[in-house]
Amino acid sequence: MRIGIVCYPTFGGSGVLATELGKALAQKNHQVHFITYQQPVRLNGFIPNIFYHEVQVPPYPLFDYPPYETALASTMVDVIRNNNLDLLHVHYAIPHASAAFVAKQILKKENKIIPVVTTLHGTDITLVGRDKMYAPVVAFSINQSDAITAVSQNLRDETYKTFKIEKEIEVIFNFVDVKRFTRKPIDAFRKVIAPNGERILLHASNFRKIKRVQDVVQVFYNVNKELPSKLLFVGDGPERQTAEELSRKLGVCDQVQFVGKQEQMEDILAIADLFLLPSEYESFGLAALEAMAAGVPVVSTNVGGLSEIIIPGVTGYMSNVKDIESMTNQALEILRNDDVLKAFKSRAADHAKKYDINNIVPVYERLYERFL
Numbered sequence: 001m002r003i004g005i006v007c008y009p010t011f012g013g014s015g016v017l018a019t020e021l022g023k024a025l026a027q028k029n030h031q032v033h034f035i036t037y038q039q040p041v042r043l044n045g046f047i048p049n050i051f052y053h054e055v056q057v058p059p060y061p062l063f064d065y066p067p068y069e070t071a072l073a074s075t076m077v078d079v080i081r082n083n084n085l086d087l088l089h090v091h092y093a094i095p096h097a098s099a100a101f102v103a104k105q106i107l108k109k110e111n112k113i114i115p116v117v118t119t120l121h122g123t124d125i126t127l128v129g130r131d132k133m134y135a136p137v138v139a140f141s142i143n144q145s146d147a148i149t150a151v152s153q154n155l156r157d158e159t160y161k162t163f164k165i166e167k168e169i170e171v172i173f174n175f176v177d178v179k180r181f182t183r184k185p186i187d188a189f190r191k192v193i194a195p196n197g198e199r200i201l202l203h204a205s206n207f208r209k210i211k212r213v214q215d216v217v218q219v220f221y222n223v224n225k226e227l228p229s230k231l232l233f234v235g236d237g238p239e240r241q242t243a244e245e246l247s248r249k250l251g252v253c254d255q256v257q258f259v260g261k262q263e264q265m266e267d268i269l270a271i272a273d274l275f276l277l278p279s280e281y282e283s284f285g286l287a288a289l290e291a292m293a294a295g296v297p298v299v300s301t302n303v304g305g306l307s308e309i310i311i312p313g314v315t316g317y318m319s320n321v322k323d324i325e326s327m328t329n330q331a332l333e334i335l336r337n338d339d340v341l342k343a344f345k346s347r348a349a350d351h352a353k354k355y356d357i358n359n360i361v362p363v364y365e366r367l368y369e370r371f372l
Contacts, residue, residue, distance in 0.1 A: 001368060002031040004079055006072070006100065007091040009040040012206055013286040014121035017151070017174050018091040019043050024177075024361045026050045033079055037068070041263060053079050069095040069102075076103035080114055087368050089117045090145075093124040094134060097141035104144075115371035118145040120169070122283030122304075123210075125159045139163040146371055152305030155283040170367070173308075174284045175360035178353055181293035185270040193257065193271060199229040199335045202272040202296070204265065204287050205279075207237025214239075215278035215324060217246045217256070219299075222328040224252055227335055231256045234268060269294035273341060274331055280321055282306050292316075293352035297344035299330050309355070315348040 003025060007018035019042035022032040026049035033051045034040060043052065055075045057066040076099060079085065088103070090096035100116045107114055124138070142148055148169045150156040156169045194200050201220055205211040213233070220231040233243060233256065240258065247253040262268055275291035277300040284305040288298045298316035300306050310316050317330035334344050
């Protein structure tokens with residue numbers, strides 16, 4: 001198959017999932033064409049069967065805001081024409097689904113039928129998509145897709161609740177390359193972070209308000225009072241300064257490290273003992289799944305799709321949003337005893353295998369084949 005993948009090229013879950021899906025399809029001898037405004041962060045190095053097409057938006061003095069959606073639709077048309085694509089798979093509804101609809105209408109005039117699969121990832125429905133400035137276009141373009149998928153049951157239900165969707169939304173869970181994350185920790189790396197054998201807690205996100213990074217610091221502060229520990233923050237975003245200021249205020253800044261955006265998460269997760277995810281909402285929780293694949297138990301909030309991947313008391317625990325005390329107690333229960341921690345790590349790694357890339361990618365292939 002010749003498949004076009006349209007996504008955001010950033011560290012967010014939708015871009016990560018789309019890129020990993022494209023790489024997996026290329027390894028199965030499908031020809032994959034990425035269409036986005038810059039090379040996806042997870043698309044590093046030369047990979048046979050993968051092609052990247054940059055969406056360029058020429059600057060004109062007339063435009064206060066460059067018309068990216070128009071440029072994207074035009075680039076889609078160009079790539080489909082010149083590479084004879086069989087199918088277009090767009091990730092994150094805004095603006096990719098609406099741009100795909102425009103491209104499809106242009107090509108229809110040339111008797112070129114291009115099926116469009118739209119995958120919904122979360123905030124494109126639960127946050128941005130609900131804005132009255134976007135909602136009518138989002139609902140229309142989703143309904144115009146030939147197939148609609150969501151990354152969790154929760155997101156599917158939220159989509160039906162938010163929009164009048166006239167088609168079936170199929171749930172295809174996010175996936176993780178388990179083999180990539182099952183590696184031994186680099187002892188030298190761990191000793192740099194925790195020279196005296198401290199427990200290592202970790203949080204990774206885009207540091208938006210919805211991630212509640214201040215709660216990560218509060219939980220760590222409480223844990224650190226009872227158990228020698230270190231905290232690693234991976235990622236960057238608008239709330240990073242909030243987390244830094246709170247760690248200084250609480251006097252734990254020397255035990256907290258901000259390492260910025262990292263591509264090789266498997267190396268960092270390999271040294272972690274616990275993953276903290278106190279978000280207000282997660283449509284699925286890909287970061288939590290990657291942590292479990294690396295054998296790291298998760299303490300999270302019981303929101304969105306997290307309950308579909310975390311088994312309380314087995315792979316970690318869940319609490320209500322803002323319940324710092326509960327999350328602290330759960331973290332301590334996992335971390336205090338070496339044998340307990342080892343058991344949680346083992347169970348987390350075993351559970352993640354259910355979402356292995358080799359189980360999920362064939363589901364997408366079967367979906368594509370229905371339209372060819």
